[in-house]
Amino acid sequence: MSAETLPRGGNAGFAIGVVGVLITGAWVIWQLMTQGHVAFNMSSDGLMWGLPIVAYDFLLMSACGAAIVAALGIAVGVRDFEPLARRATWVALALMIGAAAALLLELGHPVRSLYTIPLNLQVKSPLFWKYLSIVVLGITLLALAANWLAKGEESRPKTALTVAGIAATFAVLTGALLYATLAMRPFWHSGEVPLMMLLEAVLGGLAFTLLAARAAGDRDGQSSAHAARWVAPLVVLTLLFLAFRAVVGLASNLDGLQVWNKVVGSAAFWVEIVFLLLALWLTATAAKRASDGMQTLAMILVIVALAIGKYEFVIAGQLVPLFKGSWAYGLIQYAPSATEWALAALSVFLAYAVYAFGASRFRLAG
Amino acid sequence: MAKWGMVIDLDKCTGCQACTTACAMENTRLPGENWQDVLFYHEGKYPNVSVKWFPRPCMHCENPSCVSACPTRATYKDPNGGYVLIDWNKCIGCKACMVACPYGVRFYVDEKPLVRPDVRSAFPGKGGRTWDPPYRAPQDDPSRGIGIQPNGVVSKCTFCYHKTSTAPKGVADLDEDDPRTKEHTPACVRVCPPKARYFGDLDNPASKVNKLIADKRGVRLLDHTGNKPQVYYLAGGAGPAVPSSRETHKA
Numbered sequence: 062m063s064a065e066t067l068p069r070g071g072n073a074g075f076a077i078g079v080v081g082v083l084i085t086g087a088w089v090i091w092q093l094m095t096q097g098h099v100a101f102n103m104s105s106d107g108l109m110w111g112l113p114i115v116a117y118d119f120l121l122m123s124a125c126g127a128a129i130v131a132a133l134g135i136a137v138g139v140r141d142f143e144p145l146a147r148r149a150t151w152v153a154l155a156l157m158i159g160a161a162a163a164l165l166l167e168l169g170h171p172v173r174s175l176y177t178i179p180l181n182l183q184v185k186s187p188l189f190w191k192y193l194s195i196v197v198l199g200i201t202l203l204a205l206a207a208n209w210l211a212k213g214e215e216s217r218p219k220t221a222l223t224v225a226g227i228a229a230t231f232a233v234l235t236g237a238l239l240y241a242t243l244a245m246r247p248f249w250h251s252g253e254v255p256l257m258m259l260l261e262a263v264l265g266g267l268a269f270t271l272l273a274a275r276a277a278g279d280r281d282g283q284s285s286a287h288a289a290r291w292v293a294p295l296v297v298l299t300l301l302f303l304a305f306r307a308v309v310g311l312a313s314n315l316d317g318l319q320v321w322n323k324v325v326g327s328a329a330f331w332v333e334i335v336f337l338l339l340a341l342w343l344t345a346t347a348a349k350r351a352s353d354g355m356q357t358l359a360m361i362l363v364i365v366a367l368a369i370g371k372y373e374f375v376i377a378g379q380l381v382p383l384f385k386g387s388w389a390y391g392l393i394q395y396a397p398s399a400t401e402w403a404l405a406a407l408s409v410f411l412a413y414a415v416y417a418f419g420a421s422r423f424r425l426a427g
Numbered sequence: 428m429a430k431w432g433m434v435i436d437l438d439k440c441t442g443c444q445a446c447t448t449a450c451a452m453e454n455t456r457l458p459g460e461n462w463q464d465v466l467f468y469h470e471g472k473y474p475n476v477s478v479k480w481f482p483r484p485c486m487h488c489e490n491p492s493c494v495s496a497c498p499t500r501a502t503y504k505d506p507n508g509g510y511v512l513i514d515w516n517k518c519i520g521c522k523a524c525m526v527a528c529p530y531g532v533r534f535y536v537d538e539k540p541l542v543r544p545d546v547r548s549a550f551p552g553k554g555g556r557t558w559d560p561p562y563r564a565p566q567d568d569p570s571r572g573i574g575i576q577p578n579g580v581v582s583k584c585t586f587c588y589h590k591t592s593t594a595p596k597g598v599a600d601l602d603e604d605d606p607r608t609k610e611h612t613p614a615c616v617r618v619c620p621p622k623a624r625y626f627g628d629l630d631n632p633a634s635k636v637n638k639l640i641a642d643k644r645g646v647r648l649l650d651h652t653g654n655k656p657q658v659y660y661l662a663g664g665a666g667p668a669v670p671s672s673r674e675t676h677k678a
Contacts, residue, residue, distance in 0.1 A: 097537055097578070104539035105460055106531070109522040169520015169537060169579025177499040177517050188498030188523055242496045242527035383531025384466055384483040384648075 072421050074276075078414025085407035089166060092400040098169075100400035108379050112372070112397035116405035117163035119265070119371040120412060121195070122236065122258065123364075124156035125229035126266020128198060130288075132226025136219045141287040144427025146222070148277070149270040151210055151419045153229070154202040156269065157195075159412025166404055187238035194235060198228035210423040233262045240374075257302045264295040265367045272360035275353055277420060286351050289359075292344040296337050296363065303334070303370065320377045323392055329369050336366035429594075430509035431586055431601075432629035432657040433616070434636045434645060435482055439623035442467065442480035446615035446624065450484075453587065453614035455563045455575050459541030460534045462584035463615045482623075484615065485532040485584035486648065486656030487511045496527035501580075505571075509629070509657055510586055513572035518580035525581060529652050533583045536576055552578070587613035591626070599634035600627035629657060 092100040103111045131149035134142030142149070165171035178192045201224050209218050237255035267288065274285045307330075310321025324330050343349050343359035350356060380392040397405075419425065442465055450456065450463035466481045491511050493502050501517035502524050504510070513524075525533040536557050540547070552558045556575045566589040567574035573589050576582040594601055594611035601608045602625075603617040616624040627636035636659070639645060645659035 099538060099540070099545070101538050104541060105534040105536060106541055107539070109525040109535065169535070169581075170518070173517075174499075174519035174521065177501075177519060181498075181500040181517065183498055183500045185495045186498040186523075188496070188521065192498065239496075239523065242492060242523065379526065383529070384464070384481070 072417075074417030075414055075421055078410050078417050081410030082407060082414055085403045085410055088403045089400060089407055092403075093166065096400075098167075100398060101167075102396060102398040102401065106382075107393050108376065108395045110375055110379065111395065112401040113163050113167035113404045115368075115372045115375045116408050117160045117167070118236065118375060119368050120156045120160035120163065120408055122233055122262040122371075123265035123269055123367075124153045124160060125198070125233045126262035126264065127153035127156060127270050128202065128225045128229035128266070129263055130266050130270055132222045132229070134222075135217050136223040136226055141290060145270050145274060145285070145288050147210055147423075147427055148274055148425040149266065150202060150205050150222075150225075151423065151425055152270045152273055152416060153225075153266065154199075154206055155412045155416035155419065156266075157199060157202065158415050159408040159410075162411050163404055163408035166407075187235045187242070191232055191235040191239060194228045194232040198225055198232060201225040201228065206419070206423075210419065210425065213424040229262075230259065233259050240378075253302065253305075257299075257306075260295065260298055260302065261367055261370065264292070264299060264363060267291060267295070268360045268363040268367070272357060272364070273416060273420070273425075275357045275360070277425065285356065286347070289344050289350045289356055292359065292363065293341055296341045296344070299367075299370075300334070300337050300341075303337075317381045320380050320392065323380065324373050324377050330373065333366045333369040333373075336362040336369075340366065428507045429598075429628040430630040430657065431487070431591055431626065432509070432636050432659065433484065433586070433613075434625040434627075434639045434659045434661060436623045436625075436639070436643075436661040437481070438662065439621045440465075440480065440482055441621055441623075442482075443620060445618045445620055446482060446484075449614040449618040450584070452562075453564055454573075454585075455560060457536055457540070457542075457558060457576075458546060460536050460576075460582075462532070462534070462582070483530065483532065483648075484658060485511065485586070486530055486654065486658045487584075487586055489655035489657060490653055492527045492529065492652070492654055493524035493533070496523040498523065508586075508588075508592055510571075510588055510592075511583075512585060512588065513581060513583060515569040515572055515577055515580045515582075520579040520581065522581065529649050529654065530656075533581050534576070535581050537578055586626075587615075590614075598628070599631045600625065600636065602626075602635075 101111055101113070103109060127149045130142050131146040131153065133139040134146035134149070168174055178189060183189050201221055205218060205221050205225070209216065234255050237258040240254060271285055271289055307321055307325055310318045311325060340359045340362040343355045376395060382393055444465045446463050447461050447465055451461060454462060456462060463482070463484045466483060467478065469476050469478050471477060487510055491504060494504055494511065498521065499517045499519055501514045503512060503514065505512055520535065522535055525535060547558045550558045550560045552575070555577045557578055558575065563575060568589065569577070571585060571588050572582055573585055590611050591601060591613060595607055598608055601612045601616070603609050603612045613626055616626045625636050625639060627634035629636060631637065639661060640659050643661040645661050647656045647659055
């Protein structure tokens with residue numbers, strides 16, 4: 062590998078990621094060892110899925126999105142994504158590892174989950190199918206990393222990336238089905254949610270990949286600028302979905318949809334909207350897409366906005382109190398604990414450390 | 428085999444919470460983590476306010492959404508008796524069942540305690556159990572979610588499986604007033620002072636529960652979800668009504 066093809070600052074990034082993992086990991090492990098999951102602001106009569114699940118789901122869906130981007134580039138032949146395929150593959154693996162950390166530290170029995178899900182064949186559960194597709198995706202990405210990225214080969218592993226793309230799409234859609242079980246609760250799950258989650262996954266995966274490409278100084282054949290053309294339409298669709306769901310939620314008298322009053326009344330919702338609009342503006346023209354600084358900013362805005370959207374989706378759906386404890390008018394109050402924030406940060410740092418490790422050793426540029 | 432069901436007469440229920448207490452003692456529940464809750468709420472605005480209450484066990488649904496959500500078959504529908512049970516040896520604590528249940532009947536006690544001080548620090552659990560109080564009920568069957576709840580798993584009302592599953596074959600109702608079935612009657616039913624609770628075989632046309640459901644127009648909570656609870660409520664209008672819709676946020 063020539064010095065030119067190596068990314069800038071890979072080792073420094075790895076060091077930052079490792080330090081972040083050590084600091085946040087030490088805090089989380091200490092809290093879990095001394096208090097257990099009491100360190101989380103969740104309870105039997107409050108929220109069941111808090112910030113750790115938000116972090117897990119956001120990173121996992123983005124990982125799937127990055128895998129889909131890689132598959133579109135090589136297996137489907139979308140030329141704009143082809144130069145990004147190698148980087149997107151590694152980004153997908155890094156995000157998936159970060160997501161796994163958030164989930165495993167949140168589960169009651171993480172080790173047991175690894176074998177009870179495949180062995181009990183509960184085919185009615187969306188989680189079973191999601192688990193299977195994630196396993197297939199993970200194995201495929203590892204194989205691609207070992208045989209394609211690590212060896213720096215110029216080949217185009219169409220078959221492997223086809224498998225990865227299908228598995229990633231299936232994981233996103235089964236993940237959306239999982240949230241369909243929330244329809245049993247006062248919630249706003251509806252038929253368009255799987256499509257929305259697929260859209261957000263691809264946008265998230267593309268944003269992470271483009272951010273990584275810009276940070277690496279990778280502009281071979283203006284790959285980033287070409288792929289960035291896809292961001293604006295995806296952002297428009299995301300905004301449309303958001304607006305549609307908010308209007309339906311605010312207009313409806315259906316039990317549970319009152320949560321939209323709280324969502325729309327929160328500052329985070331408007332930050333999400335403004336960030337998406339800013340990202341749209343920054344990616345709308347070719348001149349702006351050629352700017353390193355503007356594109357880096359745009360991708361950060363997209364990632365933060367999507368993370369807020371995921372938080373709203375997972376948390377707000379649980380805010381209507383159920384038939385438990387003393388009856389309470391109003392909504393459940395929830396704010397993540399310091400340990401939950403640390404766990405979310407741990408998963409992000411871990412994903413970053415894994416990405417930086419590969420970026421400093423593999424040729425990820427297309 | 429029987430399909431056990433419960434009828435709760437809201438016209439008789441006084442909200443005394445004897446059922447909650449009996450259930451907690453029978454199943455060694457942590458304070459506040461009540462498999463059998465009585466919910467208190469108010470309706471209307473001052474000066475036209477009324478306090479109401481609503482007893483809520485697990486509904487042991489015919490078509491339970493929790494079973495479909497569970498990825499490990501830890502939550503399952505027992506065809507013998509129609510119970511919805513949890514195998515604690517398979518549960519991974521993902522809480523998907525808690526999210527999928529529209530009735531809020533499931534408990535994951537590893538997180539914030541519902542009542543302070545946290546008695547787990549006074550009676551720390553051994554062998555993976557959440558706590559070890561001085562008194563504990565003798566029954567212990569982790570494959571059916573019976574006994575002291577272990578760490579990292581979800582729990583719920585079992586319709587007192589350890590009592591009801593051993594009832595004499597063919598009985599239509601489990602009634603505390605019948606010497607044959609007294610010891611097989613669920614704890615919450617047995618202690619109910621105004622006798623607002625009835626427990627019997629929904630598949631037996633001669634059972635009292637079926638007669639009450641038919642005569643007094645028993646209704647099921649959130650029937651539109653399709654879960655088909657095996658718990659029915661009777662509300663003739665004199666007492667608290669089954670809450671079917673709620674104001675939660677609108678000013």
